Amino acid sequence: MPQELLRRVLSAPVYDVAEETPLEPAPLLSARLNNQVCLKREDLQPVFSFKLRGAYNKLAHLTPAQKTAGVIAASAGNHAQGVALSASRMGMPATIVMPRTTPPIKVEAVRRLGGQVVLAGDTYDEAAAHARQLAEDNGYTFIHPYDDMDVIAGQGTIALELLRQGGQRLDAVFVPVGGGGLIAGVAAVIKQVRPQTRIIGVEPEDAACLTEALKAGERVTLDQVGLFADGVAVARVGEIPFRVAQQFVDEMVTVSTDEICAAIKDIFEDTRAIAEPAGALAVAGMKKWVQQQAAEGLKLTAIVSGANMNFDRLRHISERTELGEGREAIFAVTIDERPGSFKRFCELLGPRRMITEFNYRYADPRQAVVFVGVRIDRGPEEREEIVELLRGQGYPVVDMSDNELAKLHLRHMVGGHAHGVEHEVVYRFEFPERPGALLQFLQHMSDEWNISLFHYRNHGAAYGRVLVGVQVPPAQRQDFEMYLESLGYPFVSEQDNPGYRLFLKPTD
Numbered sequence: 001m002p003q004e005l006l007r008r009v010l011s012a013p014v015y016d017v018a019e020e021t022p023l024e025p026a027p028l029l030s031a032r033l034n035n036q037v038c039l040k041r042e043d044l045q046p047v048f049s050f051k052l053r054g055a056y057n058k059l060a061h062l063t064p065a066q067k068t069a070g071v072i073a074a075s076a077g078n079h080a081q082g083v084a085l086s087a088s089r090m091g092m093p094a095t096i097v098m099p100r101t102t103p104p105i106k107v108e109a110v111r112r113l114g115g116q117v118v119l120a121g122d123t124y125d126e127a128a129a130h131a132r133q134l135a136e137d138n139g140y141t142f143i144h145p146y147d148d149m150d151v152i153a154g155q156g157t158i159a160l161e162l163l164r165q166g167g168q169r170l171d172a173v174f175v176p177v178g179g180g181g182l183i184a185g186v187a188a189v190i191k192q193v194r195p196q197t198r199i200i201g202v203e204p205e206d207a208a209c210l211t212e213a214l215k216a217g218e219r220v221t222l223d224q225v226g227l228f229a230d231g232v233a234v235a236r237v238g239e240i241p242f243r244v245a246q247q248f249v250d251e252m253v254t255v256s257t258d259e260i261c262a263a264i265k266d267i268f269e270d271t272r273a274i275a276e277p278a279g280a281l282a283v284a285g286m287k288k289w290v291q292q293q294a295a296e297g298l299k300l301t302a303i304v305s306g307a308n309m310n311f312d313r314l315r316h317i318s319e320r321t322e323l324g325e326g327r328e329a330i331f332a333v334t335i336d337e338r339p340g341s342f343k344r345f346c347e348l349l350g351p352r353r354m355i356t357e358f359n360y361r362y363a364d365p366r367q368a369v370v371f372v373g374v375r376i377d378r379g380p381e382e383r384e385e386i387v388e389l390l391r392g393q394g395y396p397v398v399d400m401s402d403n404e405l406a407k408l409h410l411r412h413m414v415g416g417h418a419h420g421v422e423h424e425v426v427y428r429f430e431f432p433e434r435p436g437a438l439l440q441f442l443q444h445m446s447d448e449w450n451i452s453l454f455h456y457r458n459h460g461a462a463y464g465r466v467l468v469g470v471q472v473p474p475a476q477r478q479d480f481e482m483y484l485e486s487l488g489y490p491f492v493s494e495q496d497n498p499g500y501r502l503f504l505k506p507t508d
Contacts (some may be wrong), residue, residue: 001240001243001244002188002192002244002247002248003192004221005149005152005153005156005184005185005188005189006156006189006192006456008057008149008150008153008156009153009157009159009160009185009188009189010160011059011484012053012057012060012154012156012157013056013060014052014053014056014057014154014157016056016060016089017046017052017056017057017085017086017089018046018052018053018056018157019044019045019046020053020161021040021041021042021044021045021158022037022041022044022078022165023038023040023041023161023162023165023166023301024038024039024041024270024271025037025038026038026039026266026267026270026271027270028266028269028270029270029287032289033286033290033300034290034297035290035295035296035297035298035299035300036297036298036299036300036472037286037300037302037453038299038300038301038302039267039270039271039283039301039302039303039304040158040161040162040301040302040303040304041271041275041304042279042303042304042305042306043275043279043304043305043307044287047078047081047098047113048078048081048306048307048308049077049078049081049082049231049279049305049306049307049308050078050083050084050158050182050305050306051078051079051081051082051145051253051306052085052086052302053154053155053157053158054091054145054146054150054151054152054154054155054185055073055079055082055085055086055151055154055470056082056154057150057153057154057157057492058143058148058150058151058154059071059083059086059087059090059092059143060090060150061150061190066141067090067092068092068103069138069139069141070087070092070093070094070095070138070140070141071083071087071094071095071139071140071141071142071143072094072096072097072131072134072138072141072142072143073094073095073096073097073131073142073145074096074124074127074128074130074131074132074145075096075097075098075124075127075145076098076101076102076124076127076230077102077106077230077231077332078308079143079145079191080096080098080115081109081113081308083096083115083143084096084110084113084114084115085113087104087115088113088114088115093116094114094116095115095116095117095118095134095140096110096115096117096118097116097117097118097119097120097127097130097134097385098110098118098119098120098127098378099119099120099122099123099124099126100119100120100121100123101122101123101129103310105310106308107119109308116129118131118134124233126200132419139261141211145179145181145237146178146179146181146182146184146234146238146241147179147180147181147238147240147241148181148240149264151181152181152184152185152188152224152240152241152244153185154185154204155181155184155185155186155396156184156185156186156188156189156302157185158182158185159185159186159187159188159189159190160185160189160502161408162186162190162301163189163193164287164297165466166301169299170190170194170197170299170301171197171198171298171299171300172198172199172200172286172289172298172299172301173186173190173197173198173199173200173246173300173301173302173303174200174201174202174253174282174283174285174286174289174300174301174302174303175187175199175200175201175202175282175303176201176202176203176231176232176278176279176281176282176285176303176305177201177202177203177232177237177252177281178207178208178231178232178233178234178239178278179234179237179240180210180237180240180241180242180244180245181237181238182246182280182303182305183199183201183210183241183245183249184238184240184245185198185239186303187244187245187249188244189333191248198250198251199248199249200249200250200251200252200285200286200289201245201249201251201252201253201285202252202253202254202255202282202284202285202286203232203252203254203255203281204229204232204233204254204255204256204260204280204490205226205254205256206224206225206226206228206256206257207222207225207226207229207232207233207234207235207256208222208252208254209221209222209225209234209235209236209237210237210241210242210249210252211252211254211285213237214241214246214249214252219236219239219242220236221235221236222235222236224490225490226257227490228257228260228277229274229276229277229278229281229405230277230278231276231277231278231279231305231306231308232278232281235353236482238392242463244256253285253288253289254285255281255284255285255288258320258321258407259284259287259288260281260284260319260493261277261318261320262284262287262289262320262321262325263275263280263284264277264280264317264321265317265321265325266280266283266287267280267304268381273304273307274307274309275304275305275306275307275309276306276307276308276309276315277309277313277317278305278306279304279306279307279309280304281305282302282303282304282305283302283304284303286302288391310427319407320407322356322375326376326379326380326383326397327375327376327377328356328373328374328376328381328401329373329374329376329382329386329399329401330357330371330372330373330398330399330400330401330403330406330407330411331372331373331386331387331390331399331400332368332369332370332371332372332397332398332400332406332410332498332499332502333345333369333372333373333390333395333396333397333398334367334368334370334395334396334397335367335370335395336366336367336368336392337365337366337367337368341368342358342370345370345395348389348390348393348395349374349386354374354375355372355373355374356373356374356375357371357372357373357411358371358372358373359369359371359372364400365412369502369503371400371406371410371411371503374386375413383399383401387399398420398498398499398502400498403497403498403499404428405428405467405494405497405499405500406499408428408434408465408467409428409455409465409467410494410499410503410504412455413455413467413504419506419507421452421469421471421506422471423472423473423474424469424470424505424508425469425470425471425477425480425493425495425508426453426467426468426469426470426472426490426493426494426495426497426500426504427467427468427470427484427491427492427493427494428465428466428468428491428492428494429441429465429466429467429468429489429491430464430465430466430489430490430491431464431465431466441468441487441489445470445483446476446479446480446483448473448476449470449471449472449476449480450470451468451469451470451471452469452470452471452506453467453468453469453504454466454467454468467494469504
């Protein structure tokens with residue numbers, strides 16, 4: 001199969017529609033990481049993503065009868081635009097099935113490119129099932145986003161460009177991974193031509209389907225998939241990409257949401273371009289790998305895979321960037337409830353440490369728990385120094401810099417403990433961003449369960465982050481858990497989260 005993939009890559013006619021994108025030096029990243037860093041700018045394609053390559057190559061290899069009948073694809077983003085533009089250039093009809101949760105900006109982009117849009121389901125899997133049914137009913141050819149030899153070969157043309165553009169030395173290439181089509185194409189080419197180059201895949205920590213498959217020695221299906229980097233939110237790696245990865249991928253790196261946000265900022269500072277979360281994934285992984293390996297003096301390339309970002313998401317990303325870079329720490333600190341306490345607290349931190357956030361509400365006449373953000377310059381060791389400093393002066397402190405509840409919800413809703421609320425349980429959800437999602441949550445809830453806390457945030461994505469507190473008698477907890485499972489929304493219990501205990505948990 002590797003030789004067959006290489007043959008298909010060499011004959012792929014992608015430049016009928018795609019561009020040969022530049023391999024650009026990243027001087028700021030290079031200086032910070034003490035390595036020679038280059039960015040492969042696939043965000044500069046006509047549809048702002050590498051997906052155009054694979055889509056066009058697949059369509060170019062269809063039979064005349066298939067082209068006449070038309071094609072269909074399921075996608076909420078970049079694959080949809082790649083198929084729509086490719087079909088338009090070839091003069092064939094294209095139907096794109098998109099989840100109903102897809103932001104309007106992406107739906108309109110597909111329509112402008114000539115695709116007929118059908119909205120179906122709330123998730124990619126539901127949209128894909130509907131697309132396959134339409135393909136069967138109407139004789140369309142289904143264009144898979146990653147588990148197809150011609151699609152993989154189209155993506156592999158990136159590797160040919162890297163080999164030409166990178167010179168004689170190419171120590172490591174960092175590749176974002178969703179379903180695996182991109183890394184399969186890149187790895188199959190580079191490892192057969194320049195086997196000493198390391199191929200390193202990068203996935204979000206909450207969507208690491210290839211990482212888990214390589215560990216298990218077989219494809220696995222993740223129970224839940226995080227949606228922040230929606231372009232790589234895949235629960236099961238493709239069959240063909242997995243076989244290629246087993247042979248040619250050297251290692252995998254997983255990164256957090258905060259690390260992805262920091263990488264978006266890094267790319268902006270070097271290029272003045274704004275990558276989407278999946279587009280910045282490889283840079284986030286490269287930074288983490290360099291830190292873990294203490295690597296210096298290497299020539300490293302990261303593929304910036306896309307820039308289809310909703311503008312509304314930038315607010316959330318900017319919030320998380322400083323945490324991802326280790327430039328901000330957030331703490332829950334207990335101080336005396338008396339005049340001058342805040343002043344003494346700030347004096348203890350010193351004039352050179354800037355307080356970035358301070359949230360507080362009076363709740364107890366003896367002591368107060370404050371939510372405080374502090375600007376730091378030296379990463380985790382400075383966070384530890386602050387904790388030791390405060391504890392040394394008798395302040396109880398909890399470092400909440402890695403606490404997802406605190407970063408998503410708590411900093412926006414510190415308002416004091418509720419009184420007289422019994423049997424409260426608290427969960428963090430991802431709701432699909434569509435009409436009726438909240439109603440569905442409420443409709444089948446027992447009248448005996450009362451909502452006691454609710455906080456919702458949307459970040460311009462296809463889902464919203466929700467924190468919900470519900471009063472559930474202990475004898476009904478199992479029934480409530482079964483109810484939550486039946487909804488199909490990803491959720492996490494936050495009952496034991498220190499942020500909930502310190503700031504929100506009801507008191508007697």
